[in-house]
Amino acid sequence: MSGPVGSSDAxxxxxxxxxxxxxxxxxDSHEVAVGGVRxxxxxxxxxxxxxxxxxxxxxxxxxxxxESSGLQIGAHPHIGLQTVTWLVDGQVLHRxxxxxxxxxRPGQLNLMTAGRGVSHAEEPTGRYAGPMHGVQLWVxxxxxxxxxEPAFEHHGALPEVAVDGADVxxxxxxxxxxxxxxxxxxxxxxxAVDLGPGGAVLPLVPAYEHLVVVLDGVLLLPDGRPVRPGQxxxxxxxxxxxxxxxxxxxxxxxxxxxxxxxxxxxxWNFVGxxxxxxxxxxxxxxxxxxxxxxxxxxxxxxxxxxL
Ligand code: MN
Numbered sequence: 001m002s003g004p005v006g007s008s009d010a011x012x013x014x015x016x017x018x019x020x021x022x023x024x025x026x027x028d029s030h031e032v033a034v035g036g037v038r039x040x041x042x043x044x045x046x047x048x049x050x051x052x053x054x055x056x057x058x059x060x061x062x063x064x065x066x067e068s069s070g071l072q073i074g075a076h077p078h079i080g081l082q083t084v085t086w087l088v089d090g091q092v093l094h095r096x097x098x099x100x101x102x103x104x105r106p107g108q109l110n111l112m113t114a115g116r117g118v119s120h121a122e123e124p125t126g127r128y129a130g131p132m133h134g135v136q137l138w139v140x141x142x143x144x145x146x147x148x149e150p151a152f153e154h155h156g157a158l159p160e161v162a163v164d165g166a167d168v169x170x171x172x173x174x175x176x177x178x179x180x181x182x183x184x185x186x187x188x189x190x191x192a193v194d195l196g197p198g199g200a201v202l203p204l205v206p207a208y209e210h211l212v213v214v215l216d217g218v219l220l221l222p223d224g225r226p227v228r229p230g231q232x233x234x235x236x237x238x239x240x241x242x243x244x245x246x247x248x249x250x251x252x253x254x255x256x257x258x259x260x261x262x263x264x265x266x267x268w269n270f271v272g273x274x275x276x277x278x279x280x281x282x283x284x285x286x287x288x289x290x291x292x293x294x295x296x297x298x299x300x301x302x303x304x305x306x307l
Contacts, residue, residue, distance in 0.1 A: 023236040026225055029059065029213075035073035035122065037063055037132065042213045042232040044266060051211040051234065052188040052257015055081065055266060056138030059215060059229065059253075062089065065132045070124045074299035077285045077292045078114035080146040080271035082139040082185070085110040086171055086192065088215065088251070090132035096120035097293025100152040106134075109155040109171055111182050115141065117284070117291030118150035121299050135215070135253055137190065139172075140264055140271050145185045155182055166193050166200035166244070175254070176203050188257030195219070195252065199245035208256035210235040210242070217250030268304060279307050 027048065029040035043057040044050070051057075060071070071092055085092070087106045094102045094110050097119045104110045112120060141148075159170045161178040170180045173189030193202065195217070204210060212219065212233045219227040222243050227233050235242065237259065244252065265272050272278040282304040285292060 023234070024221065024223070025234045026221070026227060027232050027234055029230050029232065031230070034058065034060070034136075035071045036069070037061060037071050039136070040230045042211065048234060049264065049266070050140065050260045051209055051255050053140045053142070053186040053260045054137060054188065054190070054211070054255045054257060055140040055260075055264060055271060056136075057211070057213060057253070057255065058136040059213060060132065060134050060136055062131050062133035064130065065090065065124065066129045067126050068124055070132050071122055072124065072299060073122045074302045075119050075121045075295040075297055076269055076302040077117065077119045077281070078112070078269050079117050079281050080141050081114050082141060082183075083110070083112045083114070083120075084137040084139060084172060084182075084190065085134065087132075087134035089130065090134065091125045091128040093123050093125045094120060095295050095297050096152055097295050098150060098152050100154075101296070102152075102154045104154070107158065107169065109153075109158055109180075109182055111153045111155070111172075113141070113148075113151040113183065115146065115148040115150045117289070119292040119295050121295045121297035123297065123299055133215075135213075137255070138271070139185070139188065140260060140262070142186050143262060146271075151183070153183060155180070163202055164200040165198050166195050166202065168193050168202075173256075186257060186260065189255070191254045193244070193252050193254055195244055195246040195250045197247055197249055199243065201241050201243045202254070204239045204242050205256065206238055206240050207258050209237050209259055210239070210254060210256040212242075212244070213253040213255070215251045215253055217246055217248060219250045219252055220245040220247070267307065275307075282307060
């Protein structure tokens, strides 16, 4: 359940971008509808395409769904990225061209590595009605692995640790002493942080830049500015800790990583290195190239839009 990226999210040709100072910037997400569900897209934005190798961050819901309604995305392709799915509430059925058929529930992680090509679909399980709330993220694969084989991982449980009074679930990489078992191809981390009324001080890796995406509640930045759902705070490299304050409690997603130094071209469901490359990926999907396999779903296959 991810994508696609449109031209309103990020220009097809990347602009230069540096993240070298310990800045702190408040940013608004962009509202879009994905598979019938409203999402708030924190990445990519025109002003910021990546945080570490994180290149896409959708906050999905919360929205009430029924057994047959909710997120419905037919078979579509990916190349050159990993999709990372984590839910606060709800259920989603993932099927892919590797033969995976996996329901994801709150607290679990689905991580699909596209490499040279994969396709998948996401849909209701038919057994859940209630709130749907979660995140859908992409990680750009580095040149060392982006032409590699596709793969899928499901993690039924993730490391959960108390950090200075906050309840932290580590999705990818590490926070403090807790490390996720999920695959990662570059030096990055992602964690969900439940803040109590007392707030918390989290340890950061100084070589990372970070994005704090608010999922629930109101976060107060160290300078007193409030950050609400639909907003995020960007922190440049050079910090070794982050003080988070939420007088009424809050849930945030913390994404971090070493600034990604490869020039990316993101278009639709692809991450490449040039416009010609992503155009060739779309042509391959239209031609039903073998690299994408087939997905066992009754939902309609999604055609590539014109470049
Ligand atoms: Mn997808």
